[in-house]
Amino acid sequence: MNVQKLTDTAATLVVGDRGLLAMDESNPTCNKRFAKLGIPQTAEAHRAYRELIVTTPGLGECISGAILYDETIRQQKNDGTPFAKALTEAGIIPGIKVDAGAKEMAGHPAEKVTEGLDGLRERLAEYAPMGARFAKWRAVIVIGDGIPSRGCIEANASALARYAALCQEAGLVPIVEPEVLMDGAHTMQRCGEVTEEVLRTVFHQLYDQRVILEGMLLKPNMVLPGLTCPQQESVDEVANATVRCLLRAVPAAVAGVAFLSGGQAAELASARLNAMHVRFKSRLPWALTFSFSRAIQQPALEIWSGQDANVKASQQALLHRANCNRAARRGQYTVTMEGRK
């Protein structure tokens, strides 16, 4: 195993003030978002949208790595350039989502376990020559009455660790993503308790599976009140709860922490990341950045709506959100960046 290569790639993904762009929506998820906007749900529409993203001028100044979906890494720009090559030329490292999705967990009503370990070694060996230098696997943890269960947390943590070990064997940096969902009426405190338990379990499993922490990234949720919880804490309170949880549960050797956005409003996600840097920058042992999908793409997708005439405006919106999050990493994001007071 080339440990130096892994640690170099992981460090490059989080150095400076850039972050990651998750553009790895599976076809069902992508189709759901397209359907809401009346965009055709075809491979060509997926391709056209991903071309819009990849060819956004200046994107590489804000984005260090982009996570692709299996269909996308096999697609090309109109001029025949494979997307992975186009990204590399733009200064963006290509990555690949390799899990097979979160499935109902037997014996655990309302809970999910992520599948995709079967044949993973062979799939990783296929993706590396296509240009992928890192990978992603997402586990989903639901908060509800009596859940998450230990069985669910442990099964997901074990799969994440086995995936991460296989990635490192193949020379790919694993992004380990245990997502505690925002859905529900739970309090922020409960989200903090669950997130801490999940992260402790994940790192225990990563240790057992001999994963090199310097050669991986963690992609966690922020610690947030449930979407329908009557008490919605302030940006600063979310920053405090999130950083406290991460400091307790994430070893300092981890190369970087890159948040998912999880359905937060785009501006709120930027403001919360910004507050973490304003309040805690000097106390963080790891790089703290973003790996957003919706909080970067959603406004751009809505502007595009499948129309060629909207490509430029959509790219501007994409770059704007990427820039806002880049500023947040420096602790310099302000609401005035949004073009209004």
Ligand code: 13P
């Ligand atoms: P969101 O930022 O939309 O949560 O997506 C991040 C991601 O990659 C989910 O796996």
